[in-house]
Amino acid sequence: MPVARVCVDVPHAHLDRPFDYLVPESLDAQTVPGTRVRVRFSGQLVDGYVLERVDDSAHTGRLAFLERVVSPEQVLHPEIARLARAVADRYGGTLADVLRLAVPPRHARAEGKAETTAGIAAAAHPTDSGWSAYPAGAAFLRAVADGRPARAVWSALPGEDWPARLAEAAAAADAGGRGAVLVVADARDLDRLDAALTRVLGAGRHVALSAAVGPEERYRRFLAASRGRVRVVAGTRAAAFAPADPLGLVAIWDDGDDLHAEPRAPYPHAREVLLTRAQLGNCAALVGGYARSAEAQQLLETGWAKEIAAPREVVHRAAPHVQPVGDDVQLDRDPAAVTARLPSVAWRAARDALAAGAPVLVQVPRRGYLPSVACADCHTPARCPSCAGPLALRESGGAPVCRWCGKVAAAYACPHCGGRRLRASVTGARRTAEELGRAFPGTPVRTSGRDGVLDSVPAQPAVVVSTPGAEPVAEGGYGAVLLLDTWALLTRADLRAGEETLRRWLAAAALARPGRRGGRVVVTADAGIPTVQALLRWDPAWLAARELSERRELRFPPAVRFASLTGSPDAVADLLATAELPPDAELLGPVPADDDQERMLVRVPRSAGRRLAASLHAAAGVRSAKKARDPVRVQIDPLELL
Structure with missing residues (x-):
């Protein structure tokens, strides 16, 4: 097989295909599928991956030789190559772009340090598992251990130790001699999952892939999985492509978090990557979270996945007591409560929790001091005289500063x-902490947000003010959780505003103690709002079904497929004129975008989604072959539509 088919690392859509090269005799032993090579392409030396070796080439002209093999390490496994191709087709991108996300950059020193193990002894199947609280939990673990392709959407109980449950599912796959790939949204969640995997599997039986460990260490851990030294891989969104052969389980926690969406082309979502991988590899899949996305609900309603949920009586025993407070509720007559602008119910809940020796969590949607201000007389938003950007106050008594310039x-x-x-106009986390310090004198007030995220807090009286996603875990749970400024989340101009609001509320409320132990959640919103109703009943499945039903009526994702085209008006028009869109495609727009650009939306039924991606990819290839000057950003099913 003297011919190597190579995926050349070039960004142009019209070059998105393998190219054939002859293998010199001196490189024959090293040139195996999955290795990195250097080839001459259009007069330049570029990187590439060997996809396969074949006997002959369909190219009628003269073939060039491979220049060199960068490393004999097989970093692109056949399963990952197939997955990358499927993801590129799903999102209308190129294979080279997906492989940049899938395979980390090479570090020669790490290749020398990485160990190789001939085989791995299977881990013991977990016997005492927290999955027993869910009627379908034990059956799911048995299916994973047996290598059956069980697919499930898991609604975690309030206060659930979800890292331990994921670790037990991974241990079930490992006990069956198969691998597991577990994906979480951020480094804090990964640290918790990493610790749980160490407890359940034992030290050295898994790797955690994260950019926080540095390029060399990350590549060393990637090689440990690639060489088969470990079978279980955990990580953030890029870990969805991590090698694990044979694969028994893919799992994602909190799939509604926007951090799972890749910001680089072709902008794949980790959930879709894992579900595609489960389909191609015929393995088990688990989508879990306290909340439930509309996409997860669709998996259930189409029958692709089954539900794992606890009985309602078990949910009620585990959930804290939730109480809504409308904006028009009379403030407490206590001077401290009035100063803090807390409704009396919220102030009493915090006071009682602190008196019982428990910490209190206060979730504020915005960071900073006063991130948005307005005229005190006419309430007109304050804008910068120079650039018209929004003004903000960074500290008490300070001058307003523009957030843009x-x-x-x-x-x-x-x-x-x-x-x-x-x-x-909007009260930030630091201003809220200042007010709560006056409302509860003598009580420590701590903040957790962008400027410093707390991982955990001890079980002692303290007020913790946090922005969404930065809530620290409290030992024994919080005595009270206060959800303030809820209108800032509920009134966002976003298709996913209700779904995202409930996701953030449940993430904070799940850290509270159960109601039978005094745990309380106070949400400053009207009880008649559907999102508040779902929180009161702790029923994210009800809201997800409602959201999906409304989106079907309005023809919004995930009921249909959308493509977002962003670029200059002429470039977008040129792409649409070139593309052979499906006959039932519907054009929405254009609408203004940033930097004198515009955005056009293309809507098609789900059955035409792959054809839509293929037509846009082909049109992008025609434009790149013509060397069109203005690019167009193509995003399939973007998170932000409004």
């Missing part, structure tokens, strides 16, 4: 009424 507007005057006094 950073200029200080010390002499700001409202252009509508001339007023010079400012009021808060």
Whole structure:
């Protein structure tokens, strides 16, 4: 087989195909599928991956020789190559772009340090498992251990030790002699999952892939999985492509988190990558979380997956007591509560929890001090005189500063009424912490957010003010969780506003103690709002089914497929004129985008999604072959539609 088919690392869509090269006799032993090579392409030396060796080439011209083999290490396994091709086709991208996400950059020193093990002894099947709280949990673990392709959507109980449950599922796959790939949203979740895997599997039986460990260490851990030294891989979104052969389980936690969406072309979502992998590899799949996305609900309603959920009586025993407070509730007459602008119910819940020796969690949607201000007289939003950006206050008594250009507007005057006094439009986490410090004198107040994220807090009286996603875990659970400024989440101009709001609320509320142990959650919102109703009943499945039903009626994802085309008006028009769109495609727009660009949406039925991606990819190839000057960003099923 003297011919090597190579995926050349070039970004152009019209070059998205393998190219044939002759293998010199001196490189014959090293040139195996999955190795990195250097080839001459269009007069330049570029990188590539060997996809396969074949006897002959369909190319009628003269073939060039491989220049060299960068490393004999097989880093691109056949399963991952097939997956990468399927993901590229799903999102209208190129194989080279997907492989940049799938295979980390090479570090020669790490290749020398990485160990190789001939075989791995199977781990013991977990006998005492927390999955027993779910009627279908034990059956799912048995299916994973037996190598059957069980697919499930898991609604975790309030306060569930979800890292331990995922580790037990991975141990079941490992006990059956198969691998597992577990994906979480961020480094904090990965640290918890890493510790749980060490407890359940034992030290050295898994790897955690994260950019936080550095390029060399990450590549060393990748090689440990690639060489078969470990069978279980955990990580953030790029770990969805991690090698694990034979694969028995793929799992994702909190698939609604937008961190699972890759910001680089072709913008794949980790959930879709894992589900595609489960389909291609005929292995088990698990989509879990406290909340449930509309995409997960669709997996259930189409029959692709089964539900793993606890009985309602078990949910009620585990859930904290949730109480809604409308915006018009009379403030408590206590001066401290009035200063903190807390409803009386929320203030009493926090006071009682602190008196019982438990910490209190306060979730605030925005970080900073006063991230948005307005004129105190006419309520007109305060804008920068230089760039028209929003003004903010960074500290008490400070001058307003523009959040866009950073200029200080010390002499700001409202252009509508001339007023010079400012009021808060949005209260940030630091201002909230300052107010709570006055409301509960003598109680420590800690913040967790972008400037510093707390992993955990001890079981002692303290007020923890956190932005969504940065809530620390409390030993024994929080005595009270206060969800403030809820309108900032509920009124966002976003298709997923309700779903995302419930996801953030449940993530915080799940850290509270059960109601039978005094745990309380106070949400400052009207009880009649469907999202608040789902929180009150702790029923994310009900809201997910409602969301999916409404999206079917309105023809929004995931009921249909969307493509977002962003670029200059001429470039977008050129791409659409070139593309052979499905006959039932519907064009929505254009609407203005950033930097004098516009965005066009293309909507098709789900059955035409693959054809839509193929037509846009082909049109992008025609434009790149013509060397079109203005690019167009193509995103299939983007998270943000509005």
